[in-house]
Amino acid sequence: MRGLLGDRKGAIATLTEAARHRPQRERRSRALDHARLAELRLDQGDLDQAVTVWHAFLDDSAFLTCGRATTAMNALRSRLHPQRTHRAVKQLLVRTATAWASETVAS
Numbered sequence: 001m002r003g004l005l006g007d008r009k010g011a012i013a014t015l016t017e018a019a020r021h022r023p024q025r026e027r028r029s030r031a032l033d034h035a036r037l038a039e040l041r042l043d044q045g046d047l048d049q050a051v052t053v054w055h056a057f058l059d060d061s062a063f064l065t066c067g068r069a070t071t072a073m074n075a076l077r078s079r080l081h082p083q084r085t086h087r088a089v090k091q092l093l094v095r096t097a098t099a100w101a102s103e104t105v106a107s
Contacts, residue, residue: 031060035072
């Protein structure tokens with residue numbers, strides 16, 4: 001809600017805490033928290049933090065078959081594409097493509 005109201009810093013703080021305190025069994029919710037957090041970090045221009053959070057998303061989403069996670073993956077891949085020459089982004093996009101290929105094979 002904070003993000004929708006324009007309070008990015010508050011939304012980032014809230015989502016960071018939410019993801020940190022979610023139990024292991026709530027992997028889907030934590031993954032989606034990380035996806036939203038990565039979007040907010042990108043909106044704020046904090047590419048390095050967005051990449052770090054995106055890796056956390058991938059850690060959890062590897063165990064999911066969820067339309068919202070797939071949508072989040074596609075959206076963030078699109079948003080990161082313009083920065084694909086940045087070393088960390090390039091590595092992340094390779095990891096994302098690998099995760100995507102694994103998910104496609106598993107489906």
